[in-house]
Amino acid sequence: MPTPTVILVHGAFTDAASWLGVIHELKKDGISVIAPSNPLRGLASDAAYIASLASQIDGPVILVGHSYGGALITVAGAAENVVGLVYVAAYMLDEEESVGELQGRFPASALVNNLQQWTYPTADGGIATEVTIAEEAFPRVFAADVAADLAGVLASTQRPLCMGAFGEAAPVAAWKTKPSWALIAGADQAINPEVERFGAERAAATTVEIDGASHAVVLSQPKAVTRVILDAVHSFG
Numbered sequence: 594m595p596t597p598t599v600i601l602v603h604g605a606f607t608d609a610a611s612w613l614g615v616i617h618e619l620k621k622d623g624i625s626v627i628a629p630s631n632p633l634r635g636l637a638s639d640a641a642y643i644a645s646l647a648s649q650i651d652g653p654v655i656l657v658g659h660s661y662g663g664a665l666i667t668v669a670g671a672a673e674n675v676v677g678l679v680y681v682a683a684y685m686l687d688e689e690e691s692v693g694e695l696q697g698r699f700p701a702s703a704l705v706n707n708l709q710q711w712t713y714p715t716a717d718g719g720i721a722t723e724v725t726i727a728e729e730a731f732p733r734v735f736a737a738d739v740a741a742d743l744a745g746v747l748a749s750t751q752r753p754l755c756m757g758a759f760g761e762a763a764p765v766a767a768w769k770t771k772p773s774w775a776l777i778a779g780a781d782q783a784i785n786p787e788v789e790r791f792g793a794e795r796a797a798a799t800t801v802e803i804d805g806a807s808h809a810v811v812l813s814q815p816k817a818v819t820r821v822i823l824d825a826v827h828s829f830g
Contacts, residue, residue, distance in 0.1 A: 604660025670767025
């Protein structure tokens, strides 16, 4: 099998630039990598976008999802040429399960009480709700192990997530038919680490846990994240 292309899928409240350190490490290893901008408008539409991108790549693909991006790769991973899934501090949904439902089975994280709501116009002329993390809470909730000045910049550049995405159920769970890897952020304040552990165990994922890692582990520990991705890539030859 040819070496898979890696597609890095960011989550809510951040953007593709969060993968800069990981991209640098992967390219040093000669890995082909793409980090698209995730629309963050809803599970079905966002996953369809990622699946479409994957299907246009010639050869095998490994999808890597951070946070809400994990929910997306769970669905988009059904694309025929996707051969593996890597979850980084991420949601691993089952079929007919939503982010809100999975999260609701465990004690709430600090994220829940620090969301700020906004509205935006929809294509049909309606109004929808989206959320960010309250700026003053962002460093603590999202990026506790990132330098304070950088965390402040990240708080100001958040990309909001459509509120409706929390209630959309996954129609498929690609980890049931394709191998998966998981990195657990042991000090995550955005997703309860127990949610991450539960998903990884349920999927029988090859799992690494980093004690003290925040939700922003892709930024704070890119080499550790890259090692998990490379394990997945190299498992295919």
